[in-house]
Amino acid sequence: MSLWSRIVNVFRGESLNRQIAEEFEFHIAEAIEHGRDPAEARRALGLGFRHREESHDARVVPALDSIRVDMVFAWRQIRRNPGFTFTVVITLALAVGANTAIFSLVNALLLKPLPYPQPERLVSIYSRLTGSMASDQRIDLDGQQWESLRDQVPSLLAAVSSNSAEGVNLKSAARVQYVHAGRVSASYFQVLGFRPALGRGFSSDEDRPLGPPAAVLSYALWRTMFAADPAIVGRGILLKGQPYSVVGVLPENAQTPLAADLYTPLQPGLDGEGIGTNYAVIARLRPGATWEQADSELARAWDPYIQRFSQRNPGQRLAFHTVPLQQGQTGSLRPRVLVLMLAAGFILMIACANLAGLTLLRVLRRTSEIATRIALGASRWHIQRQLWVENLLLALIGGAAGTCVGFLALRGLLALLPAQFLPVSSVPLDLRVLSFALSVSLATSVLFGMLPALATRRLHLRSAIAGRATSAKQTLRLRQALIAGEIALTVVLLTGSGLLIRSLIYLETQPAGFNPTGVLTAKASLDDARYRDPAAFRRLLDQSLAAMDQIPGVRNAAVGLNLPYERPLNDTVTLRDGAQAGQQVATDAIYVSPAYFDTLQIPLLAGRAFSPSDGPAAQPVTIVNRSFARKLLHTENPVGRYLDRDLLIVGMVADVAVSPGLDSAAPLTTEETIYVPAAQINAKLLALVHVWFQPSWIVRTEGSVAGLPGQMQRTLAAVDPNLPFSGFYSMSDLEAESLSTQRIEVALLGTMALLAILLSAVGIFALVANLVEQQSRAIGIRLALGSTIVRAMVHTGRSGVTASMAGLLLGLAISAILLRAMHSVIYGVDVYDPPTVLTVAAGLAMVTLVATTVPVLRIAAIDPVQTLRAE
């Protein structure tokens, strides 16, 4: 009989035993037929039991068979204690679920290879600053840097692109659609490793400034808008108001970092856009080239740039280096995701501490059973194995439940995230995640099984069989230490999420600087050949705004290049007077129609707002915000002063909240801003800003107006039928988007903190409840000797309170050290925030009080007479 059949026989135990029994019965029947005494024949066959066991052993792998027996026994134990099993499985499901969900994110973001051929050879470029302003971050290039990279770094095949996909108007047949276009340099698709499904990528001729207009379609756009036309290559489309010829279609499932609907040549140059660092860069190591080679070639190619920088910034050192693209793409998310992973790990440890306490109790309760089995000849190894099999089985059930919980949690989490928030298209529950969940479950079974297993090794047979509790005091200490440990971790999680909540509240309650209610906005793309002419642009604004003013219920209508909460255009202006005269300073710059401040209700603090008379031929004027006046002009009333050559400041408005562009101090902040009349923008700037930004039409209504979006769209279409709105947004949509990262962090970490405190409460409850049960006799004696019920309650509940307080102190100490790392992600609140610490301490005290009070209430039901008679 082969080993395999012996292994198989392990699982056919019953039928095997039946077969052996049948053979023996036949033997005995045969013996009787040959005239032997039935009883003698049976005896002669030996002790049936032992006999069968030996025969059985010959036909199975004994070790495996006893594990099967252990499993069956464990399963029965698990079914016999539904309460215990339920607690363990729920605890594990929550802990493993949290870990599975978070790990799925880690997997999708940091571990799964990018969806390109040979993704490990894709490169992003970082600059490292050493000195007082030390930093290490991914960079964008200006035109000069791009040309040296392209021509002087032979180990890299490099490409540049726009920083994001920009809204443009695409007309096909009679329909105009607002789609997202990515602008990419000629080698972009080659770097990613895509071979177009139809046609080709961009030629270097098309990528030259003023080169022929060409477009590459994404597979999805080709299918939906062009009905998968196989003859699309060479056809003309009307894009940005001018004809483009389609040169290729990308393959199905080809996702670029831009995730655009279609692509046009970037046409990078030294002028215009190329003056600033506006080009995002990716590269691929050429065959045979190494990362070190690329770094040293990069250092040589950009040496003039580095020299210039160190002359201007003495004491600072600048260097460039290559970083794998995956790391570069997820650089900003990585620390956040790892913090979440750490928090999930805390949850797991808290759960394990609880389970260790529970299983320890359970084993202690079973000591007399175990001792009996040892006395009857079971080896200690056998007992140990039995306990481990039980733990393992529980962990596997809990792990399976946890994977389901994790899957659901992940779906919820992804629904919470705004579109395009993650740089990956999907977060799958793949084999790596599943094996992670399995290993986590196995690890928990080891962690929570260790303690009880150790406890049974020091079992005193005599006292155990007599049913006396084994070293109750020592066990209590151990369990208290476990509770204190888990509470310490809970405190860290609570404090951390408390700080995040305080920070979010700070950000959300910052004065918006305008009235966000009753406002509806919509974007349209003016990156359009027809609106490069400032006169046409002015006409569009005048006519569309005049028509929108006529919509019943609309109080004001305005246009602005940017809205509050958005990241505005960064520009520079030259100061004319004061200590900094002649110096160029960075500022946000926003063009607006005259009614912009009225419509958004941004308070005018000094001077006047723009009027229709601030036209192209009139005196160039500007309105600055208070931050600009204070920080750069050092005045509370800048009206009448000049910027640049002859830009007259005619007013000052209040600061509004924006996403940071100049200095990323907080996700919502106020920045120095100048506003200029839309009518006074020159043609060159107009074309450039409309490539980057899509202006918003803003409407303020009296109360709610039915069908407002449709009316706005129709009004715009009446002025220009080929100009679609991208979508309609309220101000709270925009605010929510700018704070989405913070909200998600609060939601995730807050959920985990709640989970932690829930688990801790269960832990304290279990500790005290068990103590009440164990000591009911002692308590009975106390009561009989004249103790009051309240004193008995306090005496018993003290153990839980002590453990909790020790945990609180330990947790605060750990938080003081650990949470300093949160410094960079919280705003408007200090890492050592007394209200947060007090709230955490008070909350924990409350939870502790409830979790100890509920079980000690049972003391009131103890009848001293009854308990004294019990033994």
Add this chain to the structure above:
Amino acid sequence: MKKMDSLQGSLDLLVLKILSRRPRTHGYGIMAAVKEASSDLLRVEEGSLYPALYRMEEAGWIHAEWIKKDSGRRARVYELTDEGRKQLGFEESRWRELTSAVNQVLRIV
């Protein structure tokens, strides 16, 4: 299992030999055949017989099969495999060597 080690050599040999003469014999038949052939001098312990049979089955020397007897009961009958035949030759020669060696000792001393 260990307890049977001393017996094992001869028990295996006897079982294999019986099965080579009378293929498809059941456990009781094997036991009876040993008794008969040795004129009641040798007795196979019934308690050792079945573990030995299963062990030899596992080793691939014998092959077992359930057959229906006229009485309506099922019997498990055994027969030699090719490997069992080889093993029988090996056991027989080993037995001969052993007995001749023991005889030699008895003669000399």
